[in-house]
Amino acid sequence: MADHRILLLGPPGAGKGTQAKRLSDEYDLDHITTGDALRQNKDMETEYGTPGEFMDAGELVPDPVVNEIVVAALEEADGFVLDGYPRNLDQAEFLSEETELDHVVFLDVPEDELVDRLTGRRVCDDCGANYHVEFDRPEEAGVCDECGGELVQREDDTEDTVRERLRVYRENTEPVVEHYREEGVLVEVSGEGTPDEVFESLSDVVEN
Numbered sequence: 117m118a119d120h121r122i123l124l125l126g127p128p129g130a131g132k133g134t135q136a137k138r139l140s141d142e143y144d145l146d147h148i149t150t151g152d153a154l155r156q157n158k159d160m161e162t163e164y165g166t167p168g169e170f171m172d173a174g175e176l177v178p179d180p181v182v183n184e185i186v187v188a189a190l191e192e193a194d195g196f197v198l199d200g201y202p203r204n205l206d207q208a209e210f211l212s213e214e215t216e217l218d219h220v221v222f223l224d225v226p227e228d229e230l231v232d233r234l235t236g237r238r239v240c241d242d243c244g245a246n247y248h249v250e251f252d253r254p255e256e257a258g259v260c261d262e263c264g265g266e267l268v269q270r271e272d273d274t275e276d277t278v279r280e281r282l283r284v285y286r287e288n289t290e291p292v293v294e295h296y297r298e299e300g301v302l303v304e305v306s307g308e309g310t311p312d313e314v315f316e317s318l319s320d321v322v323e324n
Contacts, residue, residue, distance in 0.1 A: 120145055120195045120322055121215065125293055126223030127285045128278075129230035130307045131314060135223065136199040138315050143322065146193035150182060150201045153189045160185060179206055187214045208292045220296045221321055223307035223314070227282060234278040238267040 120143055126132045133149075140147035154177060158168035162184045170177045186201050202208040211217075225233075236249040238258075242265030247254050254261050271277065296302040305317045 119218075120197075121218045122197045122322065123211075123217050123220045123296075124197055124199050124223065125221065125289075125296070125302075126307060127225065127227075127230055127289075128281050129233040130223040130225045131311065132199050132223060134311055135307075135314060135318055136197040138311075139197045139318060139322065142315075142319070143195065145195040145197050146189070147199065148186065148189045148193065148196050148201075149199050150186060150203075153185045154182070157185050157188065160188065179204070179210075183207060183210045183214075186211075190215050202292055204288050205291050205295060208295050217301070219303065219321055220301045221318060222293055222296075222302055222304045224304050225307040229308060230282060231275060231278050234273055234281075235269075235275050237270070237273050239270055240265040241268050242266070 122139060122145070124132050124136050124139075136147050136149075139145060154167045154171065158171060159166050162181050164178055164181050167177050167181055167185060170181070182201070186198075190196060190198070202211050232250070233248070236251070238247045238249060238254075239245070240247075240260035240263065243260060243263045245260050245262045246252070247260075247267055254267060258267050259265075260267055272281070293302065303321050305314065305321065307314055309317075
C-alpha cells in the first residue's frame, strides 16, 4: 500500500494539512510539505546556496532551491502525499519531469467558507495549541484546554489578511490546478463536509 504518489491541491483553509496527515497514516505514506522539507534540509548544498541562507535572512527560498529540496525528499519516499507544492506553473512543470504522480486531487471549498474557517482559528498564546470558534471549540471559551493559556486570533487570520492570502493563491496557484485539469489527471473532491466525510471521498479516489 505504500506506493501511492499523491499530490493534494487546494486553497488555504481547504484542509490539505489535516487530510494529508490522515492519508499518510492510513496508507503508510510520507507526508511531504515544502516547509518541512526546507527545515529538514536547510544545510543542503545546491548550486544556488543552502535553504538556510535564505531562511535566516528572512527571504523567500528561490524556486530552483525549493525544487531540489522537494525532489530529494520524494526520492527518499516509497510513497508520499505532497502538500503545498507546486505553488506555481514552473514548479509544476519541474515536478512532471522528475516524478510520476498516481493521483492529483483538488480540495474544492467556496471562498466564503474558507474565510470563515481561517478567521475562526484561535491559537493558545502560551503553548500554541489550535482551536476554532465553530469547528473545534475549547471547553471554556477563550481558554486553552491543554495549558489554560489565553486563546488569541493571529494577525494573519484577520479577514483582510485572509482575503489577501486567497488573492495571492488565485494568482499563483490556480494556474497549477488548471494545468493538471487540462492534462486530464485532476480529480476534484468537495472539501465542505466533515473531516471524516472528506477523508472518505479521498480514500475512494486513492483506492479506485
